[in-house]
Amino acid sequence: MLLGLASVTAAAQTVRTGLSPDISDTGTSLYPKPIPNNSILDFGVPALSRVGGTGLSSNTLNGAAPYGSPIEDTRIYFHGVLNQFEGRVGNGSYLRWDSEVWAGDDYNRIWLKSEGRYNSDNKGKVSDGDQEALYDRPISRYFDVQAGIRYDLDSGPGRTWAALGIEGLALDFWKVQATVYASDNGHYALRTNANYDLYVTQKLVLQPQIETNWYSKQDRGRGVGAGLSDIDMGLRLRYEFTRKFAPYVGVAYQRFFGGTEGLTHEQGGRVNDLRFVFGIRLWY
Amino acid sequence: MSKSGDILTIDRRRFVQGLAGLGASAAVGLRSAPALAVTGPAEPSSLRGNRFKLSLDRITVNKTGLPSWANAINGSVPGPILHWKEGDVVTLDVTNNLPVTTGVHWHGIILPNPMDGVPGLEFPGIQPGETFTYRFPVIQSGTYWYHSHMGYQEQKGAYGVLIIEPAGEPMIRADRDYPIVLSDWMDGDPLVVANNVKQNPDYYNYRRRTLGTFISDAKQSGLSATINERLSWGEMRMDPSGLAEPTGALYTYLINGAPPAANWTALFKLGERVRLRFINASAITYYDIRIPGLTMEVVHVHGNDVRPVQVDELRIGVAETYDVIVEPKENRAYTIFAQDYERSGYARGTLAPRAGMVAAIPDMDPRPMRSMADMGMHMMPKEVGASKPDGTRIGGIMGMMAKTVPTAERVGEQPMHPNTPDNPAISVEVQSNAKMVSDRLGLPGDGLNLLNRRVLTLAELRSIHPGVDPRPPGREILLHLTGNMNRFIWGFDGKKYSEVGPIDVKLGERFRLRFINDTMMSHPIHLHGMWMELENGGGEHRPYLHTINVKPAEDVSLLVTPLATGQWPLHCHVLYHFEAGMFRTLRVLPA
Ligand SMILES: [Cu+2]
Numbered sequence: 001m002l003l004g005l006a007s008v009t010a011a012a013q014t015v016r017t018g019l020s021p022d023i024s025d026t027g028t029s030l031y032p033k034p035i036p037n038n039s040i041l042d043f044g045v046p047a048l049s050r051v052g053g054t055g056l057s058s059n060t061l062n063g064a065a066p067y068g069s070p071i072e073d074t075r076i077y078f079h080g081v082l083n084q085f086e087g088r089v090g091n092g093s094y095l096r097w098d099s100e101v102w103a104g105d106d107y108n109r110i111w112l113k114s115e116g117r118y119n120s121d122n123k124g125k126v127s128d129g130d131q132e133a134l135y136d137r138p139i140s141r142y143f144d145v146q147a148g149i150r151y152d153l154d155s156g157p158g159r160t161w162a163a164l165g166i167e168g169l170a171l172d173f174w175k176v177q178a179t180v181y182a183s184d185n186g187h188y189a190l191r192t193n194a195n196y197d198l199y200v201t202q203k204l205v206l207q208p209q210i211e212t213n214w215y216s217k218q219d220r221g222r223g224v225g226a227g228l229s230d231i232d233m234g235l236r237l238r239y240e241f242t243r244k245f246a247p248y249v250g251v252a253y254q255r256f257f258g259g260t261e262g263l264t265h266e267q268g269g270r271v272n273d274l275r276f277v278f279g280i281r282l283w284y
Numbered sequence: 285m286s287k288s289g290d291i292l293t294i295d296r297r298r299f300v301q302g303l304a305g306l307g308a309s310a311a312v313g314l315r316s317a318p319a320l321a322v323t324g325p326a327e328p329s330s331l332r333g334n335r336f337k338l339s340l341d342r343i344t345v346n347k348t349g350l351p352s353w354a355n356a357i358n359g360s361v362p363g364p365i366l367h368w369k370e371g372d373v374v375t376l377d378v379t380n381n382l383p384v385t386t387g388v389h390w391h392g393i394i395l396p397n398p399m400d401g402v403p404g405l406e407f408p409g410i411q412p413g414e415t416f417t418y419r420f421p422v423i424q425s426g427t428y429w430y431h432s433h434m435g436y437q438e439q440k441g442a443y444g445v446l447i448i449e450p451a452g453e454p455m456i457r458a459d460r461d462y463p464i465v466l467s468d469w470m471d472g473d474p475l476v477v478a479n480n481v482k483q484n485p486d487y488y489n490y491r492r493r494t495l496g497t498f499i500s501d502a503k504q505s506g507l508s509a510t511i512n513e514r515l516s517w518g519e520m521r522m523d524p525s526g527l528a529e530p531t532g533a534l535y536t537y538l539i540n541g542a543p544p545a546a547n548w549t550a551l552f553k554l555g556e557r558v559r560l561r562f563i564n565a566s567a568i569t570y571y572d573i574r575i576p577g578l579t580m581e582v583v584h585v586h587g588n589d590v591r592p593v594q595v596d597e598l599r600i601g602v603a604e605t606y607d608v609i610v611e612p613k614e615n616r617a618y619t620i621f622a623q624d625y626e627r628s629g630y631a632r633g634t635l636a637p638r639a640g641m642v643a644a645i646p647d648m649d650p651r652p653m654r655s656m657a658d659m660g661m662h663m664m665p666k667e668v669g670a671s672k673p674d675g676t677r678i679g680g681i682m683g684m685m686a687k688t689v690p691t692a693e694r695v696g697e698q699p700m701h702p703n704t705p706d707n708p709a710i711s712v713e714v715q716s717n718a719k720m721v722s723d724r725l726g727l728p729g730d731g732l733n734l735l736n737r738r739v740l741t742l743a744e745l746r747s748i749h750p751g752v753d754p755r756p757p758g759r760e761i762l763l764h765l766t767g768n769m770n771r772f773i774w775g776f777d778g779k780k781y782s783e784v785g786p787i788d789v790k791l792g793e794r795f796r797l798r799f800i801n802d803t804m805m806s807h808p809i810h811l812h813g814m815w816m817e818l819e820n821g822g823g824e825h826r827p828y829l830h831t832i833n834v835k836p837a838e839d840v841s842l843l844v845t846p847l848a849t850g851q852w853p854l855h856c857h858v859l860y861h862f863e864a865g866m867f868r869t870l871r872v873l874p875a
Pocket residue numbers: 774805806807808856857858861862866
């Protein structure tokens with residue numbers, strides 16, 4: 001029932017006599033006072049004055065959260081995502097990975113990204129090795145900006161790049177990413193990536209994915225020419241046993257272009273490579 | 285479980301239904317005086333008087349077939365039923381045996397600010413091993429509840445029923461009296477859940493739209509309409525199937541701590557008036573409650589008596605309480621059925637003349653989907669999506685509704701008006717603005733609009749007594765409910781709690797609190813320490829509420845008179861929303 005009824009005056013008497021110093025120390029208050037039913041609250045009555053005690057009340061009027069915070073909306077989250085961990089079989093099979101780890105709150109995050117391929121048939125050489133450390137900050141409802149460094153670490157000569165990119169959700173939930181890179185010796189590069197999750201059933205997901213790489217200048221040491229160097233695309237069908245554990249099968253197609261195509265030829269690689277893949281997608 | 289889709293394997297069924305035999309002992313009502321449902325080892329105890337000893341302990345419970353840790357109060361989940369008496373001064377010694385800080389909040393109770401129990405804001409919290417003594421006068425009566433207001437403790441069982449007997453003669457007469465606490469139990473750690481939804485906001489949505497639903501929609505509505513509709517949601521990066529997160533994919537729904545398989549039972553004798561006090565102590569779940577075969581008379585809402593309303597069904601938002609009277613006319617069992625709003629599971633109990641009886645469990649209703657009207661898009665009424673009982677079209681397809689849902693069937697939608705006042709700018713924390721908002725108090729809510737049942741709406745509630753403060757409001761405080769579902773950030777006016785300070789008001793000031801919901805989720809907004817009087821066309825018989833459910837694209841206003849100084853929380857009661865920032869304080873300064 002609403003705010004007490006007829007007997008409320010009597011109740012209020014009990015209330016006043018029953019108050020101990022620590023509970024009357026509640027700051028200025030209209031409470032406790034009789035609130036008769038069907039009548040106007042008497043706001044003209046001087047409010048109860050404060051008395052000494054625990055000091056709780058004086059603090060509760062000061063500051064947003066005098067004793068800390070009632071919630072943790074700046075909590076730190078951590079996730080590790082292994083997007084691709086797959087064998088690409090065919091003539092000269094290899095293992096490819098593409099992963100990222102992030103930690104941070106809603107606005108400030110550190111990302112570590114790693115991708116590369118391990119060529120079991122080619123003396124265990126690691127190629128396409130690409131590691132990035134980035135600071136990530138949301139800039140709009142769907143996009144984040146990322147800035148940091150990239151280091152090409154594999155069996156080839158290392159290269160260091162400054163990286164600046166955006167990553168986010170484009171129309172219709174396409175996850176897209178575009179990053180420009182500048183190396184210490186005046187080379188520029190661009191990488192784009194896009195993928196989409198098409199739910200065939202609640203657990204079966206078809207994911208088209210496409211990555212492109214572009215370079216401003218030739219770098220013979222790393223086997224890249226100027227212009228569009230390669231496209232790597234895939235179509236993967238995964239089964240989400242849980243959201244965090246999903247094996248998949250699919251096809252991947254890689255194609256080299258321009259100067260890169262020539263260099264790949266020289267080094268005896270294939271410029272046009274369609275493969276069957278099987279792998280696993282994991283996240284924590 | 286029916287229509288459960290592909291997530292429900294045998295194991296899953298066991299999980300959702302829980303353990304049979306747990307707390308299955310029937311609650312035995314006493315003969316003459318209104319009896320309260322108690323007894324049985326798994327049932328909460330019932331405590332009376334004006335001095336109470338409560339302790340929070342980490343214990344192991346088994347609600348799902350697997351053991352899991354819980355934050356129990358006095359050794360049970362839910363905690364004991366507390367009975368207070370209006371006019372008493374109550375003293376509660378709360379001992380914290382948890383390994384972390386806690387604070388027990390008395391939900392809906394008018395009291396001095398430091399007694400309200402919100403750690404960090406109103407007091408330092410109760411440290412591990414410490415006992416804190418709450419002491420305050422009780423100036424109200426009715427059905428309430430209490431719960432931990434710290435972290436995610438409430439999700440793991442730290443809640444219980446609070447019943448305050450009126451000082452004078454009770455207005456409501458009943459032969460039997462049963463509190464019915466609904467909750468969403470999860471094994472495991474809620475922090476992991478929070479982490480999961482931060483990474484993937486659809487983590488627990490196993491009813492999302494697929495290639496299959498695209499094909500069936502295209503067959504029904506035509507390919508181009510279906511494509512257009514998908515594109516318009518895709519443009520917003522929103523999924524109309526995501527109504528709640530988490531869902532029954534995670535939860536087992538409990539009645540008084542008992543999973544559906546345990547069949548918690550309340551007894552009656554033919555001809556008796558039975559009072560059922562529904563309390564939603566869930567972390568995030570809304571329920572649609574019905575008792576097939578019985579009409580429910582809603583008599584008491586949020587601790588206040590209301591003019592009786594006869595209904596077949598009612599939706600109870602998180603943290604709300606609704607008391608109903610039922611009068612069984614047949615000597616048989618009746619199922620108390622509380623399906624979640626998502627239709628991903630249900631809580632179930634039985635009302636029966638004898639223990640051990642069961643009645644049929646109804647199928648769950650078709651699952652609602654969000655419509656463009658929920659997004660606050662300007663639409664002709666006939667274009668608004670809604671669910672149909674036959675499940676042929678469950679909302680969502682724009683423009684196609686005209687074929688399946690005649691305008692005449694739609695009830696209560698008020699004219700829309702442009703949402704102009706202070707629209708928060710689109711930002712990292714604001715995914716959308718509802719362009720057209722409306723008074724939707726006359727609608728029972730998504731999924732219930734078109735069922736052939738009488739469903740309670742907020743527009744129907746009338747307080748028994750005229751309001752105690754007849755003054756018109758001196759000013760209006762407008763808050764937009766905002767969020768970004770993809771980032772799982774929630775707030776008011778595009779800001780999280782930690783980014784803005786309190787809203788200042790004066791003691792005794794009369795003001796209007798107005799909410800505009802810019803998100804596609806419903807939010808139960810709770811104000812501590814004072815009442816909110818809902819402006820629902822009832823004149824001075826406005827219902828007094830402690831929590832207001834704000835539907836998507838709704839514009840709702842309430843009148844408030846602060847009764848005590850201090851910083852009072854104003855927050856969405858969906859646990860994962862408020863922990864993510866949908867929290868403000870109303871600082872009541874001395875007049
Ligand atoms: Cu919310």
